[in-house]
Amino acid sequence: MGEPIKVGKRDRKIAISPEMADVCLTCGTCASGCPATNLVPGWDPRKAIRAMVLGLEQEVVDSKWPWVCTLCGRCQYACPMGVQLLKTFRGCRAGRDRDGVPGPLHKGVVMNYERGNNLGIPKDDFLFLMADMSVEMEEDEEAPCPGFYVPVDKEDANIIVTINSKEPFGEPDDMKFWWKIFYAAKESWTVASENWEGVNWGLFSGDDANMKIQVERVLENARRLKAKTILYPE
Numbered sequence: 318m319g320e321p322i323k324v325g326k327r328d329r330k331i332a333i334s335p336e337m338a339d340v341c342l343t344c345g346t347c348a349s350g351c352p353a354t355n356l357v358p359g360w361d362p363r364k365a366i367r368a369m370v371l372g373l374e375q376e377v378v379d380s381k382w383p384w385v386c387t388l389c390g391r392c393q394y395a396c397p398m399g400v401q402l403l404k405t406f407r408g409c410r411a412g413r414d415r416d417g418v419p420g421p422l423h424k425g426v427v428m429n430y431e432r433g434n435n436l437g438i439p440k441d442d443f444l445f446l447m448a449d450m451s452v453e454m455e456e457d458e459e460a461p462c463p464g465f466y467v468p469v470d471k472e473d474a475n476i477i478v479t480i481n482s483k484e485p486f487g488e489p490d491d492m493k494f495w496w497k498i499f500y501a502a503k504e505s506w507t508v509a510s511e512n513w514e515g516v517n518w519g520l521f522s523g524d525d526a527n528m529k530i531q532v533e534r535v536l537e538n539a540r541r542l543k544a545k546t547i548l549y550p551e
Contacts, residue, residue, distance in 0.1 A: 338370045340398045347392035347402060353385045362392040362402055369405065374412070383409035384419050410523030422522040430527055433534075434482040434514040444469065444510060446485050454496060462500045470542060471507035477544035478508050479515025479535060481551070506548075509538040515550040 341363075348354045348361035355361070360382040368377050377383065386406050393402040415423050425435035432439075447467040454465040468474065476499075484491050499506050512534040519528030539547050 337366065337400060341366055341370065341400055342398060343367060344397070346395045346397060347400075350391045350395045351386075352389065352391070353382075353387060356385050357381045362386075362406075365409075366400065366402065366405065374409070378409050378412040381419075383407075383413070407523055410521075411525065413523065415524070418522050422518050423524070425518045426522055426524050426527045429514055429518065429531060433512040434480075435516060435518055436482040436486045438482060438485055440511055443485060443513070446489060447508070450489060450492070454493060454500075460497065462497065465496070465500055467496070468507045470510050471505075473543050474505045474507040475544070476504060476506040476546045476548050477539050477542060478506055478548045479550060480508065480513050481516050482514055484550075507542055507544060509542065512538060 343363060345363050347366075348363045351362050353361075357380065360377075360380055365377050365382055368374070383406050388403055388407060390403055393400070396402065410418075428437045429435045431437075434443075447469055451466040454462045478495070480492070498504075512531075514531065515535075517528055517531050519525070519531055535547060538544075
């Protein structure tokens, strides 16, 4: 008899624990509480996990399942065996080629990297809007805020506020709600003039490199302005 054949560990796109095959009971508890179950024909959390355990992770990566899944965590919370479903499904998003990421997600990531926010709002336009809305807050007919202004790049503020770019782009009045709270509470706060985006599409799309870049930019703004607390819009 010859030498025994040695089987090496197969390369995988998704880091799957070998123990997952034994731990998962295929009980379906994860699927029963999942809001995305039945939204993608043939897929639910249990079926996706089983497919990956059987070496079919590429089929899961190429499917719509990882993107219809909201990563809400109900499946993992319900799992009686503690299978790490969230980490696995986000890994499926990361495994997709960037030009295959659905919708505007990757375009927003690139826009944020190049221009400092997901929708590419120019700095001058952002600053003009902050100034214009400051006047609106002062002159509000129902609840005027005398002396109000948006403190841009203010140093030593207690709070630095990041912003969801959809607000200055299409829903600017939504920002007034928290501005009025700050005004009434006499809170010390600020917003940065650049890299103020608070929604990290790198996190949602599985782009770890760009996710870290945005986090570093937010931290850099906080350190530069010596703010004590970072407030996110999500």
